[in-house]
Amino acid sequence: MQELININLNERQEPVVSGRQLHQALGVKTAYKDWFPRMVEYGFTEFEDFCSNLSESTGGRRAVDHIIKLDMAKEIAMIQRTEKGKQVRQYFIQVEKDFNSPEKIMARALLMADKKVHQLEAQIEADRPKVLFAEAVEASSTSILIGDFAKILRQKGYDIGQNRLFAWLRENGFLIRKRGESYNMPTKRSMDMKLFEVKERVHHEPNGSIRISKTTKMTGKGQIYFSDKFLSQGVAVV
Numbered sequence: 331m332q333e334l335i336n337i338n339l340n341e342r343q344e345p346v347v348s349g350r351q352l353h354q355a356l357g358v359k360t361a362y363k364d365w366f367p368r369m370v371e372y373g374f375t376e377f378e379d380f381c382s383n384l385s386e387s388t389g390g391r392r393a394v395d396h397i398i399k400l401d402m403a404k405e406i407a408m409i410q411r412t413e414k415g416k417q418v419r420q421y422f423i424q425v426e427k428d429f430n431s432p433e434k435i436m437a438r439a440l441l442m443a444d445k446k447v448h449q450l451e452a453q454i455e456a457d458r459p460k461v462l463f464a465e466a467v468e469a470s471s472t473s474i475l476i477g478d479f480a481k482i483l484r485q486k487g488y489d490i491g492q493n494r495l496f497a498w499l500r501e502n503g504f505l506i507r508k509r510g511e512s513y514n515m516p517t518k519r520s521m522d523m524k525l526f527e528v529k530e531r532v533h534h535e536p537n538g539s540i541r542i543s544k545t546t547k548m549t550g551k552g553q554i555y556f557s558d559k560f561l562s563q564g565v566a567v568v
Contacts, residue, residue: 334421340397345429347403349396350385356407357414366396369406400426473527473547479556488560505546515546525552 335355340346353362360368374380379402385395398406400422407419476499477492484490490498496514499505504520506512516526526546533541548556 334418337400337425340399345400345425346397347400348383348385349380349398350393352398352403352406352418355414355418356410356412358410363394369409372405372409374402400429473529473549474553476546476548479548479553482553483557483560486557486561490560515544520552523551523555524549525555 335347335351337345337347349366350362353365358365370376370380376382380396380398383395383397384392404419404422404426407415407422409415476495480490480492480495483495496505500507500514503517504525506515506517515528520526525548527549529545529547531543531545533543535541
């Protein structure tokens with residue numbers, strides 16, 4: 331079959347043609363910029379039947395083109411009521427028959443399946459560091475100091491230190507901001523989410539008195555939650 335006009339596939343694997351190439355193949359004398367809007371008036375809808383595109387025209391300048399689905403292209407060819415229009419329409423019908431042959435349908439299905447597999451493999455590879463980290467944390471019920479978690483983030487490639495991490499946690503409502511006994515303690519929200527726990531230590535002073543100190547620690551669940559924010563979502567900390 332002689333090729334009258336290039337047939338391409340869009341992202342949905344549907345056959346499409348260039349509006350400018352169609353205009354040329356039909357031998358239309360009217361300028362493309364005037365002709366195409368007239369064709370659209372026959373009931374075609376942008377983003378359903380066609381979409382705008384920029385292409386190189388004579389002299390290397392950029393010009394407005396349109397990517398047209400095959401059904402629209404066939405109807406435009408019929409509208410012309412010329413011998414060339416008839417030839418182009420017959421060509422499109424033949425292309426469509428070939429496109430819908432069992433062999434071509436199977437080939438496209440295999441191509442799309444292969445593409446999906448590659449996308450899935452790439453996503454698995456991209457998620458591997460996060461998965462390994464989450465599995466390691468989940469395997470242990472140990473809570474860690476926030477400063478130690480900052481070190482883990484740095485080892486994983488996220489540039490942050492203990493002070494900046496504390497500041498971010500306060501600014502985003504995970505730790506208490508108000509100075510006083512509760513400063514840097516988990517907020518109610520954090521405790522409800524089980525992201526932190528407070529460890530208390532009893533200190534026996536030389537004078538016989540007892541002092542209780544409180545330390546905020548990040549739970550395993552908190553480590554997974556914040557590793558997702560910083561390592562996967564790329565949360566910025568100024």
